[in-house]
Amino acid sequence: MVSLRLFNTLGRRVVDFAPREDGHVRMYTCGPTVYNTVHIGNLRTFLWEDVLRRHLLARGWRVTQVMNLTDVDDKTIRGAAEAGLSLRDFTTKYADLFFRDIDRLGFRRADVYPRATDHVPQMRALTAKLLENGHAYESEGSVYFRIATFPEYGRLSGIDLAAARRGERVADDEYEKEDVKDFVLWKAAKPGEPSWPSPWGDGRPGWHIECSAMSMKYLGEHFDIHTGAVDNIFPHHENEIAQSEAATGQTFVDLWLHAEHLIVDGEKMAKSKGNFFTLDDVLAKRDDPVAVRYLLLSVPYRKKLNFTWDALAAAAAAVDRIKSAVARLDDAARSAAATAGAWPAAERAATFSKEFSGALDDDLNTAAALGALFTFLRDVNAAQVEGTLDAPGAAAAAAAIRGSDAVLGILPPKDDVLPAEIEAQIGARLAARKRRDFAEADRIRAALAAKGILLEDGPSGTRWKRA
Numbered sequence: 410m411v412s413l414r415l416f417n418t419l420g421r422r423v424v425d426f427a428p429r430e431d432g433h434v435r436m437y438t439c440g441p442t443v444y445n446t447v448h449i450g451n452l453r454t455f456l457w458e459d460v461l462r463r464h465l466l467a468r469g470w471r472v473t474q475v476m477n478l479t480d481v482d483d484k485t486i487r488g489a490a491e492a493g494l495s496l497r498d499f500t501t502k503y504a505d506l507f508f509r510d511i512d513r514l515g516f517r518r519a520d521v522y523p524r525a526t527d528h529v530p531q532m533r534a535l536t537a538k539l540l541e542n543g544h545a546y547e548s549e550g551s552v553y554f555r556i557a558t559f560p561e562y563g564r565l566s567g568i569d570l571a572a573a574r575r576g577e578r579v580a581d582d583e584y585e586k587e588d589v590k591d592f593v594l595w596k597a598a599k600p601g602e603p604s605w606p607s608p609w610g611d612g613r614p615g616w617h618i619e620c621s622a623m624s625m626k627y628l629g630e631h632f633d634i635h636t637g638a639v640d641n642i643f644p645h646h647e648n649e650i651a652q653s654e655a656a657t658g659q660t661f662v663d664l665w666l667h668a669e670h671l672i673v674d675g676e677k678m679a680k681s682k683g684n685f686f687t688l689d690d691v692l693a694k695r696d697d698p699v700a701v702r703y704l705l706l707s708v709p710y711r712k713k714l715n716f717t718w719d720a721l722a723a724a725a726a727a728v729d730r731i732k733s734a735v736a737r738l739d740d741a742a743r744s745a746a747a748t749a750g751a752w753p754a755a756e757r758a759a760t761f762s763k764e765f766s767g768a769l770d771d772d773l774n775t776a777a778a779l780g781a782l783f784t785f786l787r788d789v790n791a792a793q794v795e796g797t798l799d800a801p802g803a804a805a806a807a808a809a810i811r812g813s814d815a816v817l818g819i820l821p822p823k824d825d826v827l828p829a830e831i832e833a834q835i836g837a838r839l840a841a842r843k844r845r846d847f848a849e850a851d852r853i854r855a856a857l858a859a860k861g862i863l864l865e866d867g868p869s870g871t872r873w874k875r876a
């Protein structure tokens with residue numbers, strides 16, 4: 410089998426990937442901070458992780474995916490206070506909205522969605538270990554990681570350690586590269602803020618320690634893949650590596666993967682900039698979640714994706730082409746009409762499947778994978794027009810397209826594809842009614858009913874459903 414090549418941010422090069430345990434990939438993805446409705450930029454990153462996971466599965470590996478919910482940090486605490494809710498109630502509301510969004514976009518759920526506040530004992534234990542082995546120090550009820558004790562600090566992000574060895578500290582969860590300093594593992598409680606007891610006094614975990622503690626709990630101290638968007642590289646993932654490896658003395662993660670941002674008008678889509686759309690905002694203008702899914706996955710993850718309404722319309726058209734091609738093939742596969750079958754469908758379908766998965770093996774090149782799909786659709790269509798695609802060939806072509814959909818996730822379940830044959834019969838019945846040939850209209854209705862298709866006439870036309 411061709412190897413799967415992925416770009417490792419650690420070392421900045423493409424590597425051949427193989428899981429540590431034969432046949433089983435362990436992967437951790439930084440999940441949402443549940444203080445607000447996620448925007449489609451966040452969703453692009455999460456969707457790329459869904460595509461990655463589906464491709465790993467399609468390659469025959471078992472995947473254990475853990476995605477955390479950050480439900481305690483500077484932003485969630487501030488939000489809960491402003492809303493007058495407990496931290497739990499406040500974050501549950503946004504966690505529920507997050508799940509609703511990823512369901513609408515057809516995500517496969519991760520195996521576990523651990524909440525930070527359910528893992529404070531693990532975070533305390535990790536902090537205690539770092540204090541014990543001299544990588545951390547206490548100051549006024551808070552605990553900081555001393556980056557000078559970890560010479561590899563900066564390896565992921567390429568920051569300049571010389572600038573860091575100033576003995577300064579930073580207590581905020583998020584900061585810029587210029588601010589590289591000793592970072593907080595445990596924060597002393599502030600009056601009125603949620604806190605947990607600890608040997609250093611009441612307080613709460615910092616953001617970075619959350620992901621180290623939860624990933625190691627569910628995936629072990631050394632696992633395969635850790636993902637996020639590029640803004641997670643520094644400080645978040647740099648700090649995760651430092652505190653995890655300083656605590657365990659071994660490699661934390663083999664492969665670090667980071668997605669580029671979704672942008673609008675040349676700028677990163679961000680809550681803080683106010684230039685964001687939630688999924689609801691987008692669906693209010695165009696109620697087509699599958700088109701949103703297609704658009705978000707169509708640009709390879711290491712390229713910026715510029716969101717425009719035109720691009721969404723084009724995505725909707727592309728999805729329609731795929732869906733109707735599959736419907737036509739399903740029809741042709743059922744059809745008894747003899748066609749010459751000169752077109753080598755099985756062979757071409759196999760070539761397409763190989764090209765499709767080969768493109769994904771090339772650092773998840775979704776654009777090339779879709780390119781292969783559309784080339785195949787064009788050729789299949791030409792064969793149908795020429796009448797050289799026989800029923801088994803149509804079935805093989807449809808199966809290959811459905812095979813690619815295990816990764817793309819845009820086709821409806823097989824039953825819901827309205828066969829063009831039924832559409833044609835509905836049209837014929839309508840024409841019969843127009844010319845007042847009610848006997849013919851009734852005959853068509855009965856014929857469809859015999860196949861388990863029920864028609865309902867209403868003000869917006871005729872709808873069908875399965876009996």
Ligand code: AMP
Nearest residue numbers: 441442450451454637638670671677678
């Ligand atoms: P947050 O909820 O802010 O922790 O973000 C959740 C995830 O979305 C993180 O991995 C972020 O890096 C990522 N993210 C934030 N903004 C964007 C964007 N404009 N495009 C893609 N990913 C983003």
Ligand code: ZN
Nearest residue numbers: 439440620645
């Ligand atoms: Zn994280």
